[in-house]
Each structure stands twice: as structure tokens, then as C-alpha cells.
Amino acid sequence: xxxxxxxxxGPLLALEAVTKRFPxxxxxxxxxxxxxxxxxxxxVGENGAGKSTLLKIVAGAQRPDAGKLLLxxxxxxxxxxxxxxxxxxxxxxQELSLVPQLSAEANIFLGMEPERRGxxxxxxxxxxxxxxxxxxxAEFDPGILASDLSVAEQQLVELARALVRDARLIxxxxxxxxxxxxxxxxxxxxxxxxxxxxxAVIFVSHRLEEVRRIAExxxxxxxxxxxxxSRIAAVSDAELIRHMVGRDVEYARLNAAAAPAAVPxxxxxxxxxxxxxxxxxxALRRGEIVGLAGLVGAGRTEVARCVAGADRSDGGTMLxxxxxxRPRSPREAIRRGVVYLPEDRKTQGLVLGMSVRENxxxxxxxxxxxxxxxxxxxxxxxxxxxxxxxxLRPPEIEREAGTxxxxxxxxxxxxxxxxxxxxxxxxxxxxxGVDVATKVDLxxxxxxxxxxxxxxxxxxxxxxxxxALADRIVVMREGRVAGALEAAGATAERVLELAxxxxxxx
Amino acid sequence: xxxxxxxxFGVPLVLAGLVVVSGILIPGFMSRSNLTTILLHxxxxxxxxLGAVYVIITAGIxxxxxxxVGFAGVLTxxxxxxxxxxxxxxxxxxxxxxxxxxxxxxxxxxxxxxxxVAWLGVAPFIVTxxxxxxxxxxxxxxTGGIPVGYPDPSxxxxxxxxxxxxxxxxxGGGRLPMPGLPTGFPVxxxxxxxxxxxxxxxxxxxxxxxxxxxxxxxxxxxxxSGVAVGxxxxxxxxxxxACAGVxxxxxxxxxxxxxxxxxxxxxxxxxxxxxxxxxxxFGGIGTAWGALTGALLIGVLNNGLDLLGVPSFWQEIAKxxxxxxxxxxxVWMKKADARRRAQAGRAAxxx
Numbered sequence: 001x002x003x004x005x006x007x008x009x010g011p012l013l014a015l016e017a018v019t020k021r022f023p024x025x026x027x028x029x030x031x032x033x034x035x036x037x038x039x040x041x042x043x044v045g046e047n048g049a050g051k052s053t054l055l056k057i058v059a060g061a062q063r064p065d066a067g068k069l070l071l072x073x074x075x076x077x078x079x080x081x082x083x084x085x086x087x088x089x090x091x092x093x094q095e096l097s098l099v100p101q102l103s104a105e106a107n108i109f110l111g112m113e114p115e116r117r118g119x120x121x122x123x124x125x126x127x128x129x130x131x132x133x134x135x136x137x138a139e140f141d142p143g144i145l146a147s148d149l150s151v152a153e154q155q156l157v158e159l160a161r162a163l164v165r166d167a168r169l170i171x172x173x174x175x176x177x178x179x180x181x182x183x184x185x186x187x188x189x190x191x192x193x194x195x196x197x198x199x200a201v202i203f204v205s206h207r208l209e210e211v212r213r214i215a216e217x218x219x220x221x222x223x224x225x226x227x228x229x230s231r232i233a234a235v236s237d238a239e240l241i242r243h244m245v246g247r248d249v250e251y252a253r254l255n256a257a258a259a260p261a262a263v264p265x266x267x268x269x270x271x272x273x274x275x276x277x278x279x280x281x282x283a284l285r286r287g288e289i290v291g292l293a294g295l296v297g298a299g300r301t302e303v304a305r306c307v308a309g310a311d312r313s314d315g316g317t318m319l320x321x322x323x324x325x326r327p328r329s330p331r332e333a334i335r336r337g338v339v340y341l342p343e344d345r346k347t348q349g350l351v352l353g354m355s356v357r358e359n360x361x362x363x364x365x366x367x368x369x370x371x372x373x374x375x376x377x378x379x380x381x382x383x384x385x386x387x388x389x390x391x392l393r394p395p396e397i398e399r400e401a402g403t404x405x406x407x408x409x410x411x412x413x414x415x416x417x418x419x420x421x422x423x424x425x426x427x428x429x430x431x432x433g434v435d436v437a438t439k440v441d442l443x444x445x446x447x448x449x450x451x452x453x454x455x456x457x458x459x460x461x462x463x464x465x466x467x468a469l470a471d472r473i474v475v476m477r478e479g480r481v482a483g484a485l486e487a488a489g490a491t492a493e494r495v496l497e498l499a500x501x502x503x504x505x506x
Numbered sequence: 507x508x509x510x511x512x513x514x515f516g517v518p519l520v521l522a523g524l525v526v527v528s529g530i531l532i533p534g535f536m537s538r539s540n541l542t543t544i545l546l547h548x549x550x551x552x553x554x555x556l557g558a559v560y561v562i563i564t565a566g567i568x569x570x571x572x573x574x575v576g577f578a579g580v581l582t583x584x585x586x587x588x589x590x591x592x593x594x595x596x597x598x599x600x601x602x603x604x605x606x607x608x609x610x611x612x613x614x615x616x617x618x619x620x621x622x623v624a625w626l627g628v629a630p631f632i633v634t635x636x637x638x639x640x641x642x643x644x645x646x647x648x649t650g651g652i653p654v655g656y657p658d659p660s661x662x663x664x665x666x667x668x669x670x671x672x673x674x675x676x677x678g679g680g681r682l683p684m685p686g687l688p689t690g691f692p693v694x695x696x697x698x699x700x701x702x703x704x705x706x707x708x709x710x711x712x713x714x715x716x717x718x719x720x721x722x723x724x725x726x727x728x729x730x731s732g733v734a735v736g737x738x739x740x741x742x743x744x745x746x747x748a749c750a751g752v753x754x755x756x757x758x759x760x761x762x763x764x765x766x767x768x769x770x771x772x773x774x775x776x777x778x779x780x781x782x783x784x785x786x787x788f789g790g791i792g793t794a795w796g797a798l799t800g801a802l803l804i805g806v807l808n809n810g811l812d813l814l815g816v817p818s819f820w821q822e823i824a825k826x827x828x829x830x831x832x833x834x835x836x837v838w839m840k841k842a843d844a845r846r847r848a849q850a851g852r853a854a855x856x857x
Contacts, residue, residue: 310730331732340730348730351723353790362720363731365713372712416731 010073012037012200013058013089013169018067020053025433027053029224030067035169035217040191040201042215042232044208046244047296047461048432049221051204055171058202059091060084072168082111088168092158094177100147105129107146108161132160136190152183159190170194171202176210177297188214206295207501208237220244238493241500245492251440251468253487254447260288260471263322265455266338266424268307271316276302277479279316284424284455289446291470292459294499299479300459301343304426307457308340309333320424334363339422341413343429343459345406349413352402356392357383359401359412363420386415390445407431407438414445425449426457431465443469463492475499517784517799517832521806528810535813538687545695548805550575550753552698554772555779555797556705557749560742562780563709564722565789566630568743570619571750571776573641574612575769578754580645582608583655583764586674587667597669604674608755609748615641616747620740638773645766655763671762678759694756698798701749706794718742722789778825779804782832803828 015033019026028050035041043051056062058069060078068075071087078084084091098107106113108129114121129142138156146154155175162170172191176184191201191214205211211218212232220228220243228235228243264283271280277299284290292300305311307318309327318325320336327333330340342348350359360383361368368379383397390411401412410430417425427446431439446469450456460466466473473485475498482498529536554571561568585591586604595603615637622633657667677697681690709715717738720728729735753772758764783800785792804825811821 308730329732330730331734334732342730347724348726351720351727351790353723354719358716358720362716362728362733365716369713372714374711374713374716376711420732 011035011070012072013202014070014073015054015057016068016070018054018057018064018069020050020057020062021065026224028057028064031221031224031226033219033226033229035200035202037168037200038195038198039217040195040203040215042211042218043202043204043221044206044211044218044240044244045221046463048223049244050224051221052173053224054221055091055093055173055202055204058084058089058169058171060089061091085111085165088166089171090158090162090165090167090169091171092155092162092173092175094174096151096154096158098146098154098157101145103143103145104133104140104149104157104160105142107157108132108142108164110161112165128164129160132163133157135163136160136193137186150183151178152180152187155179155187156190159194167199169200169202171204173204174206175203176205176207184210208240209501212237241493241496245463245496251443251464253468254443256287256289256447256471257451258287260285264319265321266307266325267319267322268303269317269319271303271306271318272314273302273306273311274314277476280476280481281316282457282474282481282484284457286423286453286455287450288471289450289456289458289469291466291473292457292476293461293463293466293473293495294476294482296461298476298499300476301428303476304340304428304457304459307333308338308426310340334420334422337422338424338426339363339417339420340426341410341417341428341430343432345409345413346402350401350409352400354401355398356387356401356404356412357397360386360397360415360419363416382419383415386419387412389418390415391441405435405438406433407435407442410434410442418449423453424455424457426459428459429461430458431460431462439465463495466495467492477501517782517796517803521799521803524803524806524810528806528813532810532813535810539689540809540813542687542689542692542695544802544805544809545698546692547809548801549692549694549698550757551772551775551779551804552798552801553701553749553753553756554746554776555783555801556698556702556794557746558773558776558780559783559785559792559794559797560705560709560718561630561746562722562777562785562787563718563789563792564739564742565725565787566623566739566742567634567777567787568616568619568746569631569634569773570615570637570641571746571753572769572772572774573638573645574615574747574750575754575757575772576645576766577615577641577648578608578611578751579758579764579768580649580654580766581611581764582674582755582758583653584648586670586758587655587657589663592663592666592670597666597673600670601673601677604670604758605677605755608758609751612751612754613744613748616744616750617740619747620743623743624736624739642766649764649766651766653763653765655758655761674755674759675762676759678756678761680759694760697752697756701752702794702798705745705797709794714738714741719790722791724790775804778829781829784832787833800832 011034013035015031017030017032018028019030020028031054045051057064060081060083076087099110105125109125114124126142133142133156136156136159138153140149140153146157149157175187179187194201203215215232218230218232218235219226220240222244265286266284268280268282272278280303282290294300306313309330309332325336346352357380361379368375368382387395387397392408392411401409404412431442434442446456446458458469467490471487473487473490473495475482475495477499478501485494534540558568558571582604585607586600591600591603619634619637622628623630655671657664661667677693680693682693682696684691709718717733720733721735721738725735757768779800780792780797781787782803783796785796807824808821811824
């Protein structure tokens with residue numbers, strides 16, 4: 001890092017007590033961070049720890065509610081991503097932000113196209129794009145369409161974009177998630193090259209092994225707080241994991257009232273959906289809650305969607321009470337009693353513009369209609385009964401679903417499926433965006449459903465939730481089942497070890 | 507909840523205001539005969555708009571309805587004046603069959619639209635743009651480009667053909683005697699009111715109607731809830747096509763002929779009326795009542811400006827401005843709605 005030191009002895013980027021609140025949650029709580037020029041600073045933490053919010057604030061996509069950002073010692077306020085780019089700060093998001101219909105070169109200069117007398121200066125653009133790409137070891141022509149490039153190549157385009165803008169800080173959000181090992185290795189070489197030019201790098205990753213390979217410094221975020229910062233050489237994986245899972249909130253363990261049925265209600269054998277998950281097997285028994293743990297992107301939601309008929313699988317078999325089960329649509333799955341409560345209630349669970357009543361009866365309307373005409377009184381009664389059963393507060397069934405809080409929205413979705421007499425319920429992140437009191441309430445309801453004889457699968461990225469709720473825990477990693485644990489022997493550390501790719505915790 | 511609060515009352519209020527102001531400013535506007543004339547003039551557009559509202563609630567669009575009016579119209583007229591049919595069924599029977607043919611032809615084009623949209627996943631705009639062009643071409647092909655219907659004096663079946671045309675005219679141009687209305691009540695207006703009432707009932711009170719709103723409000727949530735999204739979409743295009751078919755039959759009856767160029771730009775008038783009536787092009791929001799008020803608003807405006815002697819070019823400009831205002835209003839309502847929702851969400855989360 002020869003020249004880098006000359007820039008100044010202090011950090012290139014410093015966050016001081018940065019706080020960001022969203023309705024109902026504090027995403028970042030007085031977070032400090034200090035990133036030195038010419039070094040790679042890893043940012044680790046569980047899902048929802050606040051990493052993406054932090055990146056968005058660095059990128060100018062969101063503004064902090066309190067605290068300040070210092071760039072090379074001077075306070076900066078980014079009103080928009082444009083300001084951050086001008087100041088030399090580039091963020092490469094996991095979903096790359098290239099325009100697929102434009103060439104690599106056009107993408108590199110998007111928003112700052114070189115012009116001569118108002119006309120695009122294509123020769124200069126081509127030359128500079130070529131220089132930047134060559135500096136990154138890219139072997140493709142700048143004229144190629146972005147959509148024709150591999151993910152690894154597209155990342156190089158993004159990095160080249162940062163280079164032509166004279167970036168001083170580059171933040172990478174899970175850059176290796178979609179890369180092969182070889183590609184990841186090449187990317188690391190380029191990242192090191194960037195550091196050699198004195199550029200500071202923020203590297204967000206789940207993979208501790210990678211973090212160890214590339215980063216000099218590490219910061220752990222948990223529940224929106226910075227809980228740990230250190231030089232990476234000075235800390236073990238086990239210690240990092242402990243910082244990641246240590247929690248202030250613990251939920252009371254909810255045990256089953258009786259032993260589950262012996263015969264599985266749902267059995268999944270070797271289920272595969274190409275490009276999403278491979279050879280997944282699990283069994284759900286009546287009276288039992290199975291937790292499906294894993295990192296975001298491990299394939300848990302994809303498995304759930306296949307089981308619920310929302311997507312098709314490519315291989316494997318499923319059995320419902322021993323009978324073959326291969327749903328071609330959610331309709332068919334619902335008819336067989338299998339339902340899915342999606343993670344994103346707003347876009348998949350509810351029709352926000354409709355009332356609670358209309359949402360609750362959406363899946364069962366034929367029961368409340370005669371020759372296609374809705375019997376309004378019976379519909380109202382059913383909706384009122386079922387919303388009372390899930391303890392919707394306030395119990396206003398004519399209220400528009402979009403105006404409800406997250407917890408109440410979840411209850412409306414639940415009421416819909418209880419009304420449909422579903423007995424295999426798949427909850428995907430059931431308490432995301434829900435306040436703690438409602439969380440506990442929902443946990444109790446889920447347990448009560450299991451005790452009433454339903455078979456339940458709970459997907460959750462929140463380890464305490466899985467640990468409190470599940471009778472058995474199946475852990476997925478990179479599209480495969482990494483292991484299964486009985487609730488009795490499960491600890492957060494043990495689950496995370498299985499979930500993290502390449503972790504070698506003691 | 508079907509429509510944001512303001513939209514639900516805003517358009518009827520504007521319409522009422524417009525009627526009152528016109529009544530004061532324009533002599534003759536408030537006469538019963540003028541008011542029934544407005545209803546008559548509105549009826550074709552009102553019927554097509556009702557169908558358009560179904561499609562637009564699912565976040566679709568149907569550009570083919572104008573061409574369907576032409577296509578279904580020439581088939582109606584051809585059936586009505588076909589020698590074989592007249593021999594077999596007589597003039598009244600031919601009129602009935604012609605009506606069925608017209609509506610069925612419209613529904614068939616709608617079935618094609620809906621099938622491609624729902625099962626092949628092509629954007630509704632493109633699909634219906636294609637059938638708009640093709641149906642117009644088919645209408646011209648069938649007729650050789652000239653209107654069909656009124657027989658030559660040399661035609662040996664001239665009398666029967668005229669009788670058949672007159673039979674259908676009792677629907678398309680007929681008047682129902684009504685106390686206090688010397689001119690009687692125009693039959694097409696009656697048809698429109700009946701269709702709007704039925705259409706409104708289906709939207710609000712039936713399972714299918716509920717599914718139409720659900721699909722437009724959130725297609726993925728509807729699918730995951732077991733709603734047969736494809737079938738629902740398909741049905742809305744069939745309804746839209748059938749409504750255009752009804753309009754075609756009324757038009758043939760009224761004019762006593764079916765022209766291949768009939769119905770030009772009717773699709774845009776219908777979309778305009780739907781939007782003015784509070785139907786959201788984003789889907790999920792719209793009512794039959796809105797279709798009626800939207801069509802009436804345009805009708806009243808045209809009539810008032812006519813009576814005032816405003817040149818038609820200015821009328822077009824006025825209509826354009828009103829459409830733009832209606833869409834701005836829609837966008838504005840959406841934003842207000844989102845704000846209200848966010849506030850309610852915050853309140854719920856905080857408390």
C-alpha cells in the first residue's frame with residue numbers, strides 16, 4: 001500500500017454513531033465504523049443485522065436519521081447516490097445494477113458519458129473502458145452487451161465503472177454469492193489490486209473462510225448494533241460466530257404438548273429444482289414443528305414454494321400421508337391441505353387494497369357463495385370468527401389490509417389458511433418486521449396449531465426463533481441439506497456452523 | 507375500498523356539477539328529450555366501457571373493442587340480410603340470430619385475446635393491438651370494404667331484408683313508450699343500464715367479481731391463494747369482447763347496416779371513460795358505476811359543448827384535458843393512499 005499512506009493517516013471513511021430507523025425497527029443503532037485506505041474491511045452479521053442498510057447509507061441511497069459520515073476526515077452528506085459517486089464512493093450490490101441491453105462500455109460510463117460538443121465521444125469512451133477493463137484483467141470486448149456477460153464479468157464491468165470514476169471506496173455486497181470458486185479467486189485478486197491503488201474496500205460476506213482470505217479488518221453487526229471490530233488475524237471463527245449470534249432477545253422455549261404422530265404427514269425425498277436446490281429431503285409429522293434454518297439464498301424459500309405448488313420441481317418425490325403428491329399449482333396444493341405463508345406478505349400474501357374480510361375468504365370463497373353469488377352474511381361471519389381465532393387487533397374485518405401492521409397482516413394470512421382447513425402449514429419468516437410482543441404471540445399460535453394436529457414447517461433466519469419454536473431443525477446450505485438437529489441438542493452455534501459455508505468453528 | 511374515497515364520490519360530483527351548470531347556462535339542456543338524447547348517445551360507449559373496466563381492473567387493456575364493433579357488426583348485418591337465413595327464420599328470427607352472431611363474434615375475439623394473454627403470457631397491449639388490426643382487416647375482407655345491409659332495389663328479397671333490418675332497428679333505434687316522455691325511452695340506453703347493473707352486480711356480489719379485483723390488486727397473492735388467475739383474466743377479455751359485440755348489434759340496428767369501418771377509435775373512448783370513471787390502469791380499482799359515470803361525463807360534455815355551438819375540434823381538446831386531469835387525479839389518489847397506509851402502518855407499529 002505505497003501511495004495509500006500518503007492520502008492521510010486517518011481512515012478514508014468513518015461512520016460516527018449512525019442511526020437509521022424504519023417504522024417499527026431500528027435498523028442501525030449508533031453504529032461506528034472506520035475503513036482505512038488500501039485495506040479490505042469485512043462486514044459480517046446474520047440476516048437483518050443491518051449490513052444492507054449500512055451499505056445503502058454509504059451509497060447515498062438512504063439518509064441516516066442521526067450520526068455522520070466522514071470521508072477523508074471531512075463530513076459529507078449524500079442526498080442521492082449521485083453525490084456518493086461524485087465523492088468517489090461506489091457500492092456493488094448483489095443484484096448488479098447494469099443495464100442488460102447496453103454494452104459493457106456504455107454501462108461503464110452510464111451517467112457520465114464523455115461528450116464533445118454535445119455528441120457522445122465514443123472513441124474516448126472506448127479507449128478508457130478498455131483501459132479500465134484491462135487493468136482488471138478482463139478479457140472481453142467493451143462493445144459486448146452486458147446481458148451476454150457472465151456474473152463474474154458483469155462484476156468486472158461494475159468495478160471498471162468505479163475505476164473510471166476515480167473511486168476511493170468500493171463496497172461489495174456478497175460479491176461471491178453467484179461465483180464459482182475459480183471466479184471468486186480471480187475477483188479477490190482484483191480486489192487486492194484495487195487496494196494496491198489505495199482504494200478502501202468494504203466487503204460484505206457470510207463466508208468466514210472468504211473473509212479470512214481477503215480482509216484485514218472485520219466488524220460484526222448484530223441487531224443494528226456494532227458489537228465487535230478487530231483485525232481479522234486477532235480473532236477466531238468461533239469468536240466471530242459467537243458475536244454474530246449472541247442475542248439480547250431470547251424467546252421462551254415452547255414445547256409440544258404431546259409426541260408427534262409416528263407417520264409423516266408430508267414427506268419430501270430428494271427434491272431438486274435446478275439452479276435453486278438439490279436433493280432436499282425432510283419429513284413433517286402432525287403435531288410437530290420443523291424449523292428450516294440457513295442463510296438467505298440457501299434455497300429454503302425455493303423448497304417451500306415447490307412444496308406449496310408455487311414452483312415446479314425437476315426431481316425427487318413428495319408424499320402426503322403416504323400418497324403421491326406433485327402439485328402443479330397452488331390451487332392443487334391448497335386442495336390437498338398444503339399452504340404457504342410467504343415471507344413478503346405485502347407482495348405475495350395479501351391483496352393490500354382489499355379488506356381483511358375479502359383477504360381472509362379469498363381462498364375459500366366457493367364455500368360462501370351459492371351459484372357464484374357471494375352470501376355476504378356467512379362470509380362476514382366466517383371472517384369475523386377466523387380473525388377472532390388468530391386474535392387480530394383491532395378486530396375490524398372491513399379495514400383495508402394495507403393499513404395493518406406487519407404482525408396483523410401475518411394474522412390475516414394465517415386466518416385465510418385456517419379457514420381453508422389447511423393442515424400442512426409452511427411459514428416463511430413468519431415474524432419478519434413484527435414487533436417483539438406480537439412475535440411471541442405468533443410463536444404461541446404456531447405452537448397451538450401444532451398441538452391441534454397440524455404439521456408445520458417454519459423457515460426463519462432468526463436463530464432464537466427457530467430454537468424456541470422447532471422440535472427438529474433442518475439446516476440448509478447452498479441449496480442442500482447440511483444437517484438436521486433435534487431441538488434438545490441444538491444451539492445457535494451449532495446451527496450456524498452448519499449454515500455457514502466454509503466455517504471452521506471449534 | 508373498491509375505489510379511493512375521493513374517486514368514488516369525485517366523479518359523480520363533477521358530473522352532477524356539470525349537469526347543473528349546463529342546465530343553467532344552456533337553454534334546452536335540461537329538457538327531457540335532450541337528457542334522453544344524451545343517454546342514447548352514451549349507450550354504445552357505456553356498454554363498451556363496462557367491458558373495458560373488467561379488463562382494466564385486472565391490470566390489462568383491450569385495444570381491440572373498436573375493431574370488434576366493426577367485425578361483429580358486418581357479421582351481424584350479413585346474417586340479418588342473408589337470403590338463406592331469411593328463408594329459414596323469417597325477418598324476426600333473422601334479427602335474433604344476427605344479434606346472437608354479433609355478440610358471439612365479439613366474445614370469440616375476446617376469447618382469443620384472453621387466451622393469448624392468460625396462457626401465453628403476452629402483454630395485453632400487444633395482443634389486443636394485434637387483434638385490433640386483424641379484426642379490422644377481417645371486417646374489410648368479409649365485406650370487400652363496403653357496408654353490408656341495405657338491399658338494392660333490384661334485390662329479389664328486398665322486402666324481407668328491409669323487414670329484417672327494421673326488426674333489429676326496434677332494438678338499435680327503438681323507443682319504449684314512457685309516460686311523460688313523448689319521444690319514448692331509447693332502447694339502447696335501456697340495454698346499457700341493464701348491462702351496467704348486471705356488470706356491477708357480478709363485480710361486487712359474485713366470487714368471479716371478487717377474483718377480478720384480487721387478480722388486479724395482487725396477482726401473485728391471488729395465485730398463491732388458489733385463484734385461477736388465467737381463467738379470470740380470460741373471462742374478462744371475453745366479457746369485454748361480448749360487450750363490444752352487443753354494441754355492434756345495437757349500432758347495426760340503429761344504422762340499418764354494418765360498415766367495416768364502424769367503431770373506429772371506440773377503444774380509446776372506452777378507456778377514456780373508464781379512466782375518468784375512476785378505474786385505475788394499475789389494476790385492482792374500478793366499478794361499473796364508474797364506467798357509467800365516466801361515459802356520461804363525456805356524453806354530457808359533448809352535448810353541452812354541442813348545444814353551445816363549440817366547434818368539434820375544441821370539444822376534442824376539452825375531452826383530452828379532462829382525460830389528463832382524471833389520470834392525474836388517479837396518480838394523486840394513489841400517492842395519498844400510500845401515505846395514508848404508511849401512516850396507519852406506523853401508528854400500528856408504534857402503538
